[in-house]
Amino acid sequence: MNIVVIEDLTKIYNTGMKKGGITALDGVSLTIEQPEIFGLLGPNGAGKTTLFKTLLGITQVTSGYATIAGLPPDNPRSRKKVGYLPENHRFPGHLTGLGLLEFTGRLFGMSRRDIDAKTEMLLPLVGMDKWASTKISKYSKGMQQRIGLAQALMGDPEILFLDEPTDGVDPVGKTEIREVLRKIRDEGKSVILNSHLLSEVESAADRVAILSHGKIIRVGSVAELTSRESQYEVEADFGDKLFDIPEEVGKKISLFKDRLIVQLTDEKKINWIIDQMRMKKINIRSVKPIKITLEQSFIETVSGKKVDSK
Amino acid sequence: MRGITRDCISEMFSRKIFWVFAVITVLAVVVIILSGNISISDGSFQEAEVDIKDINEMIGNPIIRVFASFVSFLVILVVLATAGLIPNMFIRGRAEYFLSKPVSRTGLLLNKFFGIWFSYGVLVVVCGAIGYCAMYLVHGVAADNLIWVFVLNLVSLFIWLSVTSFAGIVFGSTTMAIVTAALIWFTQWLLQWHEYYKEVISSKAITGTIDVLYYIIPKTGELSDLTVQLALGRNVDNWLPLYGSLIFAIVLLGATLAIFNRKNY
Numbered sequence: 347m348n349i350v351v352i353e354d355l356t357k358i359y360n361t362g363m364k365k366g367g368i369t370a371l372d373g374v375s376l377t378i379e380q381p382e383i384f385g386l387l388g389p390n391g392a393g394k395t396t397l398f399k400t401l402l403g404i405t406q407v408t409s410g411y412a413t414i415a416g417l418p419p420d421n422p423r424s425r426k427k428v429g430y431l432p433e434n435h436r437f438p439g440h441l442t443g444l445g446l447l448e449f450t451g452r453l454f455g456m457s458r459r460d461i462d463a464k465t466e467m468l469l470p471l472v473g474m475d476k477w478a479s480t481k482i483s484k485y486s487k488g489m490q491q492r493i494g495l496a497q498a499l500m501g502d503p504e505i506l507f508l509d510e511p512t513d514g515v516d517p518v519g520k521t522e523i524r525e526v527l528r529k530i531r532d533e534g535k536s537v538i539l540n541s542h543l544l545s546e547v548e549s550a551a552d553r554v555a556i557l558s559h560g561k562i563i564r565v566g567s568v569a570e571l572t573s574r575e576s577q578y579e580v581e582a583d584f585g586d587k588l589f590d591i592p593e594e595v596g597k598k599i600s601l602f603k604d605r606l607i608v609q610l611t612d613e614k615k616i617n618w619i620i621d622q623m624r625m626k627k628i629n630i631r632s633v634k635p636i637k638i639t640l641e642q643s644f645i646e647t648v649s650g651k652k653v654d655s656k
Numbered sequence: 657m658r659g660i661t662r663d664c665i666s667e668m669f670s671r672k673i674f675w676v677f678a679v680i681t682v683l684a685v686v687v688i689i690l691s692g693n694i695s696i697s698d699g700s701f702q703e704a705e706v707d708i709k710d711i712n713e714m715i716g717n718p719i720i721r722v723f724a725s726f727v728s729f730l731v732i733l734v735v736l737a738t739a740g741l742i743p744n745m746f747i748r749g750r751a752e753y754f755l756s757k758p759v760s761r762t763g764l765l766l767n768k769f770f771g772i773w774f775s776y777g778v779l780v781v782v783c784g785a786i787g788y789c790a791m792y793l794v795h796g797v798a799a800d801n802l803i804w805v806f807v808l809n810l811v812s813l814f815i816w817l818s819v820t821s822f823a824g825i826v827f828g829s830t831t832m833a834i835v836t837a838a839l840i841w842f843t844q845w846l847l848q849w850h851e852y853y854k855e856v857i858s859s860k861a862i863t864g865t866i867d868v869l870y871y872i873i874p875k876t877g878e879l880s881d882l883t884v885q886l887a888l889g890r891n892v893d894n895w896l897p898l899y900g901s902l903i904f905a906i907v908l909l910g911a912t913l914a915i916f917n918r919k920n921y
Contacts, residue, residue, distance in 0.1 A: 359920065399752070399920075399921070402752075402755070402756045403755065403756075404751065404752055404755045404756060404920075404921050405920040405921065406918065406920055422758045422759055422760045422763075423758060424758075425756055425757060425758040426758040428756065428758075430752065430753075430756040432749060432752035432753065432756075433749075434748070434749045435749045435750070435752065435753060436747060436748075436749035436750045436753075437750070437753060438663070438667070438750065440666060440667045440670035440671070441663075441666070445666070448659075449659055449663055450757070452659025452662075453659065453660075453754075453757040453758070453759055454757065454758060455758070497753075501757075501758070507756075
């Protein structure tokens with residue numbers, strides 16, 4: 347089931363200075379499934395936050411179409427099952443952590459009993475139960491992120507929009523937040539994660555989209571984005587038993603000591619390589635597809651240049 | 657109301673401005689206690705051929721004027737104290753919090769507007785009531801007409817809040833909200849003498865424009881005069897300052913909602 351559907355979404359900001367305005371989103375099409383953790387990556391100014399804001403009705407759409415749970419963003423009911431943790435949020439400083447959750451619950455139209463039950467569950471979940479009665483203005487950045495995550499979960503959302511959720515959070519807190527996200531996904535809900543920490547997205551997300559200059563330039567699973575297409579690393583005792591690779595199979599990229607890296611014309615051609623090695627009685631220690639990090643994949647996609655996998 | 661009014665009250669109590677109101681009320685009580693309750697008797701003007709009723713009618717009771725001025729001053733203070741509440745609600749990082757909730761923009765803004773009006777209106781009434789009690793206990797002044805001081809000052813607060821809300825949404829700035837309110841106050845003060853300008857300005861286009869402006873701009877200065885007249889128990893023939901200003905406020909609030917509903921955050 348698709349909880350979010352975006353078709354040809356365009357957002358142009360009229361600045362009054364630049365003729366034609368600034369195009370923040372340029373014909374974005376995307377679907378978010380339920381359940382999944384979806385990572386949204388892109389350089390600064392790529393349009394990630396604008397995409398969040400247009401989906402949540404915070405910014406008006408210039409053209410195109412989007413729905414959340416089947417409802418357009420300008421319908422307040424579309425936000426009934428949405429939780430949002432904005433980047434650089436500034437929650438009302440006069441409220442305590444508990445007060446913020448209660449106020450959020452009331453904005454969601456929740457009953458007193460539901461608010462009490464939810465706050466009792468969420469405060470320990472985000473590790474803020476000891477600080478619930480302290481004013482938000484006194485919180486550290488990490489504490490604000492934790493209470494921000496709790497308020498995003500207050501309305502029992504089907505989909506969670508998180509903009510830099512671990513910004514300012516300590517390593518233990520980051521792990522805890524990652525656990526919370528996985529738990530949410532396991533409960534059958536979806537999360538859209540916008541983060542500059544690519545290792546974090548890599549470890550948490552099921553699928554990833556890379557946004558650049560307002561356009562989606564790549565979408566796929568983390569495994570798809572981090573594997574070098576048809577490149578394999580073979581570790582074996584080659585000795586002097588080297589063999590040539592015909593063009594229709596692929597080509598050697600490098601051979602150093604016992605490590606051979608090959609670029610194949612087709613994934614299945616790895617069987618030809620293995621057959622050849624067995625025929626020549628070469629002892630094979632391992633054969634594995636070459637993986638790159640999400641960060642390398644991201645840089646390659648955005649810059650168009652290959653990054654050394656080492 | 658989705659808890660926004662309750663939040664406005666909690667926000668009000670958390671601000672230092674609440675204590676400013678307490679201090680000003682104490683000062684006002686002191687001034688009321690020290691003020692004279694002038695009631696002219698026959699003996700005061702035995703030699704003069706003056707009708708005492710006319711003199712009383714002319715000057716009114718100063719203690720009532722002091723009381724009305726005190727409540728009006730509280731309203732000015734509220735306007736200054738609350739000018740930033742709506743623009744602050746929609747600053748970067750906070751607008752996202754409010755606008756991502758399942759509440760329409762119209763509902764959000766109206767709830768905040770009336771939440772501010774209600775919470776600070778109650779504060780004005782409570783501070784005013786303390787002044788009223790002092791006036792009654794010290795001077796024995798307790799006229800039913802004084803209810804007008806509360807009612808019309810709450811109307812005045814509504815008008816000024818519509819101005820600061822409009823500027824707050826359009827400019828997103830507390831300073832601009834206060835400056836806009838000050839400009840409107842100054843304009844309405846100048847326009848009070850719109851009839852006199854006709855005697856010194858020959859151009860019909862200019863005097864016509866002044867007349868149009870007079871009818872458009874809220875007449876809060878004249879509304880204060882009207883409040884005092886009603887508090888003194890006098891008849892009022894011209895209600896234009898009241899309904900003219902109210903129409904302005906309602907139209908401005910509508911325009912604010914229209915702009916807010918189209919604004920990008």
